[in-house]
Amino acid sequence: KAGVTQTPRYLIKTRGQQVTLSCSPISGHRSVSWYQQTPGQGLQFLFEYFSETQRNKGNFPGRFSGRQFSNSRSEMNVSTLELGDSALYLCASSSQGARTEAFFGQGTRLTVV
Amino acid sequence: TQLLEQSPQFLSIQEGENLTVYCNSSSVFSSLQWYRQEPGEGPVLLVTVVTGGEVKKLKRLTFQFGDARKDSSLHITAAQPGDTGLYLCAGARFGNEKLTFGTGTRLTIIP
Numbered sequence: 124k125a126g127v128t129q130t131p132r133y134l135i136k137t138r139g140q141q142v143t144l145s146c147s148p149i150s151g152h153r154s155v156s157w158y159q160q161t162p163g164q165g166l167q168f169l170f171e172y173f174s175e176t177q178r179n180k181g182n183f184p185g186r187f188s189g190r191q192f193s194n195s196r197s198e199m200n201v202s203t204l205e206l207g208d209s210a211l212y213l214c215a216s217s218s219q220g221a222r223t224e225a226f227f228g229q230g231t232r233l234t235v236v
Numbered sequence: 237t238q239l240l241e242q243s244p245q246f247l248s249i250q251e252g253e254n255l256t257v258y259c260n261s262s263s264v265f266s267s268l269q270w271y272r273q274e275p276g277e278g279p280v281l282l283v284t285v286v287t288g289g290e291v292k293k294l295k296r297l298t299f300q301f302g303d304a305r306k307d308s309s310l311h312i313t314a315a316q317p318g319d320t321g322l323y324l325c326a327g328a329r330f331g332n333e334k335l336t337f338g339t340g341t342r343l344t345i346i347p
Binding site: 127156158165166167168171179181213215224225226227228229230 | 269276277278279280281284324326332334335336337338339340
C-alpha cells in the first residue's frame with residue numbers, strides 16, 4: 124500500500140509570492156489534515172478535510188487555504204508569503220479523522236526569502 | 237497557550253539507561269497518541285491509548301494514559317541509539333476530529 128505523498132519536497136519562494144502544496148493520501152483514506160511545523164511553535168494544526176469538506180480549522184490567517192478533490196487528494200495554498208511562513212508543512216491521512224491512525228507524509232520544506 | 241505540554245523538552249542519556257517522557261494537559265482527551273519523528277521525515281505513530289488508566293507496551297516502550305485522561309507518559313527501558321528522535325504526544329478531544337500535538341521531546345541516546 125503506497126504511503127502519503129507530498130510534493131514538492133523542497134520549495135524556495137520570495138516574500139509576497141504564493142505557493143501551492145500537494146498531498147496524495149493513502150488509498151481509501153478520506154481525511155486529510157495539514158500541519159505547520161517550526162522549531163519555535165512545534166506542530167500546529169492548519170485544517171482538516173473529509174470527503175471534500177473542511178471539517179476543522181486551526182488558528183491561521185486567511186492567507187492559508189486548502190481544498191480536497193473527489194479522489195481525496197488535497198492541496199493547500201499560502202498567498203502573500205511572509206518570512207515567518209518558512210516551515211515544514213506536513214500532511215496526514217487517516218480513514219476517519221483524529222480517532223484513527225494518522226499517516227504522515229515526509230513534508231514539504233518551504234523557505235521564504 | 238499550548239494545550240499539551242511535554243517534559244522534558246530535551247533529553248540526552250547514555251545507551252542502556254531508562255527514561256520517562258511526560259505529556260500533560262488541563263484538558264480531557266478522548267484518546268491520546270504518541271509519535272516519533274526522525275529528521276527529514278514525518279511523524280510515525282507508535283501507539284494510541286483510549287481508556288483512562290490504560291497501559292500499553294511496545295517492546296521496550298511502555299505508554300500510560302492517566303486515569304483522568306489528561307496526561308500520559310512514555311517510558312523507555314534500556315535505551316538504544318535507534319530510539320533517538322523527536323517524540324510527540326497528540327490528543328483528540330471528545331466530539332472533535334482535530335488532533336492537537338504536544339510541544340515535543342527531543343531525545344538523544346549516546347552510544
